[in-house]
Amino acid sequence: GQQLNQSPQSMFIQEGEDVSMNCTSSSIFNTWLWYKQDPGEGPVLLIALYKAGELTSNGRLTAQFGITRKDSFLNISASIPSDVGIYFCAGQLKGAGGTSYGKLTFGQGTILTVHP
Amino acid sequence: EAGVTQSPTHLIKTRGQQATLRCSPISGHTSVYWYQQALGLGLQFLLWYDEGEERNRGNFPPRFSGRQFPNYSSELNVNALELEDSALYLCASSLEGAVQTQYFGPGTRLLVL
Numbered sequence: 001g002q003q004l005n006q007s008p009q010s011m012f013i014q015e016g017e018d019v020s021m022n023c024t025s026s027s028i029f030n031t032w033l034w035y036k037q038d039p040g041e042g043p044v045l046l047i048a049l050y051k052a053g054e055l056t057s058n059g060r061l062t063a064q065f066g067i068t069r070k071d072s073f074l075n076i077s078a079s080i081p082s083d084v085g086i087y088f089c090a091g092q093l094k095g096a097g098g099t100s101y102g103k104l105t106f107g108q109g110t111i112l113t114v115h116p
Numbered sequence: 117e118a119g120v121t122q123s124p125t126h127l128i129k130t131r132g133q134q135a136t137l138r139c140s141p142i143s144g145h146t147s148v149y150w151y152q153q154a155l156g157l158g159l160q161f162l163l164w165y166d167e168g169e170e171r172n173r174g175n176f177p178p179r180f181s182g183r184q185f186p187n188y189s190s191e192l193n194v195n196a197l198e199l200e201d202s203a204l205y206l207c208a209s210s211l212e213g214a215v216q217t218q219y220f221g222p223g224t225r226l227l228v229l
Contacts (some may be wrong), residue, residue, distance in 0.1 A: 103164065104161065
């Protein structure tokens with residue numbers, strides 16, 4: 001089945017540093033999304049990417065949909081303490097004729113710790 | 117605008133019992149999705165409902181089932197609970213035709229003793 005490999009598994013950084021994390025897959029995805037999850041809460045959508053090569057920013061966050069459609073990265077610039085949490089990539093695949101399966105396939109998550 | 121809401125926030129059951137979890141989507145969203153997040157693991161797709169019908173299900177046994185009501189809210193039922201069913205159950209919703217952009221609720225934490 002489809003699997004997403006997300007790396008790194010965890011990161012410990014100083015406030016103000018830039019962060020980069022990525023996801024790779026053996027399968028092609030039609031959509032890539034990045035979510036952030038705080039403890040005890042549901043994931044919050046950060047960025048959605050719909051086309052290969054697309055580069056999208058949301059404040060200090062920048063994400064790209066890889067040209068091969070098998071990877072994506074998320075960068076966070078000038079990290080702050082509230083960036084702490086678990087970041088998940090997710091991909092969605094469409095079937096023949098653009099049929100949607102509804103399912104998002106998630107990476108294992110990157111745990112981000114920011115030291116003040 | 118209110119987000120996805122789920123109830124209860126926490127649920128404690130014993131092995132063999134049944135659990136019912138509820139979800140209300142964002143207003144205007146017609147699709148509802150259920151995911152299981154076991155401790156330390158990523159999210160695993162359970163079910164997708166749209167316009168009252170089950171459109172797809174993940175690799176879970178039949179004792180995981182659900183339904184979607186005419187107002188687009190949804191229930192997830194888990195029968196014959198097992199210890200390994202303990203997890204955070206997350207509901208998400210999306211607009212019709214935008215199934216790739218899913219917005220999540222806060223989840224229901226199910227503990228099976």
